[in-house]
Amino acid sequence: MQGIVLKSTGSWYVVRIPSGEVVNCRLKGKIRLLELNTTNPIAVGDVVETENEDTEIVISKIYDRKNYIVRESPKKKYARHIIAANIDQLFLIVTIASPRTSTGFIDRFLMTAEAYHIPASIIINKQDTYDDIELEKQAEMVEIYESIGYPCHLVSAINTDHIQLLEKLLNHKITLFSGHSGVGKSTLINAFNPLLDLRVGEISNKHDKGIHTTTFAEMIVLDENTYIIDTPGIKEFGIMNFELEEIGQYFREIKERMNDCQFNNCLHIDEPNCAVKEAVEQGKIHSERYFNYVSILEGYKENFNYWERKS
Numbered sequence: 001m002q003g004i005v006l007k008s009t010g011s012w013y014v015v016r017i018p019s020g021e022v023v024n025c026r027l028k029g030k031i032r033l034l035e036l037n038t039t040n041p042i043a044v045g046d047v048v049e050t051e052n053e054d055t056e057i058v059i060s061k062i063y064d065r066k067n068y069i070v071r072e073s074p075k076k077k078y079a080r081h082i083i084a085a086n087i088d089q090l091f092l093i094v095t096i097a098s099p100r101t102s103t104g105f106i107d108r109f110l111m112t113a114e115a116y117h118i119p120a121s122i123i124i125n126k127q128d129t130y131d132d133i134e135l136e137k138q139a140e141m142v143e144i145y146e147s148i149g150y151p152c153h154l155v156s157a158i159n160t161d162h163i164q165l166l167e168k169l170l171n172h173k174i175t176l177f178s179g180h181s182g183v184g185k186s187t188l189i190n191a192f193n194p195l196l197d198l199r200v201g202e203i204s205n206k207h208d209k210g211i212h213t214t215t216f217a218e219m220i221v222l223d224e225n226t227y228i229i230d231t232p233g234i235k236e237f238g239i240m241n242f243e244l245e246e247i248g249q250y251f252r253e254i255k256e257r258m259n260d261c262q263f264n265n266c267l268h269i270d271e272p273n274c275a276v277k278e279a280v281e282q283g284k285i286h287s288e289r290y291f292n293y294v295s296i297l298e299g300y301k302e303n304f305n306y307w308e309r310k311s
């Protein structure tokens with residue numbers, strides 16, 4: 001019987017079958033060997049085939065994924081961790097303070113969303129807590145991202161109008177909620193249906209950061225056609241599996257201009273007649289986005305050498 005993976009704890013998988021029933025499954029032995037370089041062969045959102053085997057239910061097949069979001073495993077360098085599969089849209093939940101989300105983090109995430117063609121929105125939560133300086137920083141963030149076409153929604157988990165607005169955007173979709181620990185992912189999801197009672201955590205006074213309350217990704221069924229994936233907070237988004245020249249394509253405003261560069265393999269660093277650098281100088285590309293692009297490229301060069309050596 002076909003089902004969708006709601007949760008994976010490593011050795012057990014929680015699968016929802018079409019009747020709406022939720023069953024615990026194990027993985028059939030031989031599938032475990034697939035995808036050696038991946039820390040989790042089955043991810044939340046995977047569509048799977050289940051079978052009865054002795055007294056257990058096992059997953060015997062994974063159907064092809066429409067898409068997935070992958071990052072470098074925080075536990076094992078160069079290994080892939082699939083955050084979730086088969087998603088319709090991505091909500092990047094961010095906060096200006098407690099904790100602070102940097103544009104560097106946002107851009108790493110957006111880049112991956114672009115690469116997998118998953119529409120992304122930025123949800124700036126905790127509006128009830130910001131002072132004037134924080135509101136100014138927020139306005140700049142909104143300016144950067146809306147100017148390149150990423151919708152930004154300013155919300156507070158305690159504001160019912162905001163929650164209703166988000167609910168409309170979620171309707172009939174599978175939405176991945178991601179972001180740093182403590183930004184309010186689980187709190188927002190609880191607000192859609194208080195019966196869910198997902199665990200939420202405090203913000204550490206000492207570090208002004210979340211305490212990693214959610215520990216496993218979990219798909220939540222809001223109604224028959226509306227699903228949300230709550231995920232554990234991530235500290236850094238390690239990107240991988242891209243070619244060096246590809247990275248610029250996943251920055252929309254760079255992609256738009258790269259055909260005007262003199263060299264078709266231009267990395268937009270110090271090449272002559274580079275349309276991207278020109279746009280940065282003219283203020284048409286935000287310097288912060290360009291800075292983040294360069295730092296991803298620099299960081300990536302190290303990994304790139306690794307991939308080169310391996311192949």
Ligand SMILES: Nc1nc2c(ncn2[C@@H]2O[C@H](COP(=O)(O)OP(=O)(O)OP(=O)(O)O)[C@@H](O)[C@H]2O)c(=O)[nH]1
Nearest residue numbers: 157181182183184185186187200201212213214233
């Ligand atoms: N003032 C205020 N506090 C909020 C808001 N949203 C969430 N919080 C608080 O922020 C803290 C962290 O919320 P969580 O929902 O646990 O955050 P999370 O993103 O799920 O964190 P992890 O599971 O660790 O990744 C809790 O104390 C929430 O009550 C908001 O809009 N306003």
Ligand SMILES: [Mg+2]
Nearest residue numbers: 185186213214
């Ligand atoms: Mg949480």
Ligand SMILES: [Zn+2]
Nearest residue numbers: 261266268274
């Ligand atoms: Zn260039």
